[in-house]
Amino acid sequence: MDGDTEVLTHNFMKPPVVVDTFSFHQVISATQHGDVGLVEAALKQGLSPSTTDDDGCSLLHWAAINNRIEVVKLLISYNADTNHIGGVLASTPLHWAARTGLTAMCAILVKGGAVCNIRDVQGYTPMHLAILGNHVPLVAYFLLKFDYAKDISDNSGMTPAMLCAKQSYTMFPLRLIVRAGADLSLKEHFSGNTALHLAASERNKSATM
Template identity: 30%
Template structure:
């Protein structure tokens, strides 16, 4: 690891564009060098939300989809950090919106779990799949439901997130919402077809997780959504 490479990564994070231009004029290959975690200057610029430096690095042919040692791309990092403008730049430069890291998570997982709503909209508009299971088969919908993020859940459902998708424990997003007694989210999921009788691997339905006082509310919501035969 050269001093210049570490310096470039630090400058990209700190936002010193003039010094970066000087280093790249001397050796443009520094763009592709990595730090001890496999991150390039682009990863660091994305992390800090430095839009102009992100644009500069890309204009010098930085690889937009390069992964670090944990298989994080700059897009994942910018999304997780809530760097909306950087996300927009990366997407416009061809960032792979559906790339997954070592834990099987894509950028939308991070937007959903951290309530970065506008970024989630960007990602979906640029082709993000709303139903992608990570290493425990949890989807962005699971993540949003587990955090009690009603507006995010609405966004995902409007964009065809699968309410029936289950994680490795057999839990649907409705199971997750009920575990936290998030009734507004649970009712919304039911309105989009979630099954209150679906059992997970412990043979428990979503109703088994809610407080007794809440069960009738969900049963009534479910019954009102059923089509008479």
């Protein structure tokens, strides 16, 4: 999702918030569409960058998923919480950006303090979402920025190497993770399988080579 492509919006907003000129609905819409001027004006008039909609999604969530880089930079400059958890999946803005493979956006969020070890209600971290979406550049970025990313597990004990072995039929993502020093002896919680066991059970020959 890049540039001015499809805009993801939210239809259920809180009533107007303490801003004289703009309603919160207008600010959310401006955030989603990349109207930096309107968002900045609202912030200068007193709107908190941490204000959320009815689902607990912050302005940073909506700017991140719509790839509004300048809006995200602005919100971070106003001390927006880059690790705020919101939405039905209890996700951070980094989760939202990682799910759609927005590497540049993820880099800005990380620079602003976002971490990669928060799990959503499905048990996934942004690293897991990057692998599930086959966003290889983002996988490489997380490995570079977070040493723990190579072995981070979801709620069932699935590590990045295990996900690659089970889901990916190309060697490249797994090779990146192995080169980063992943522990291939780790076992998932339910059946005690390692990455190699999962690759064999899924007949993922590229992962066993």
